[in-house]
Amino acid sequence: MGKQKLYLIPGFLTDKTIYKSFIEDERFNVEVLEFIPSLSKDESIQSYVERLSDGIDKTKPFSLLGTSFGGILSIELANICSPENLILVSSVKN
Numbered sequence: 001m002g003k004q005k006l007y008l009i010p011g012f013l014t015d016k017t018i019y020k021s022f023i024e025d026e027r028f029n030v031e032v033l034e035f036i037p038s039l040s041k042d043e044s045i046q047s048y049v050e051r052l053s054d055g056i057d058k059t060k061p062f063s064l065l066g067t068s069f070g071g072i073l074s075i076e077l078a079n080i081c082s083p084e085n086l087i088l089v090s091s092v093k094n
Helices: 016-024 045-055 068-080
Strands: 003-011 029-032 062-067 087-088
Touching: 003 016, 003 068, 016 029, 045 062, 045 068, 062 068
Parallel strands: 003 029, 003 062, 062 087
Antiparallel strands: none
């Protein structure tokens, strides 16, 4: 059986480079969920997260790790996607 997927969500104004150690470590099966363009300046976070969730394979167990604002997005994603684990780094818990 393969390693469970860990989706990494960087903070605002950052990108996948903050996860270089995770990406290069063969012990982890990671994928970075990069920010996607918003549909409008008034798009709700719920709408944004629904679209962001399209990048997650929900047919297999997975975990989310969010950093800073990515943690807030991870919490919202967890409400609709049911990850096995939710890990927040330098973020808020609600």
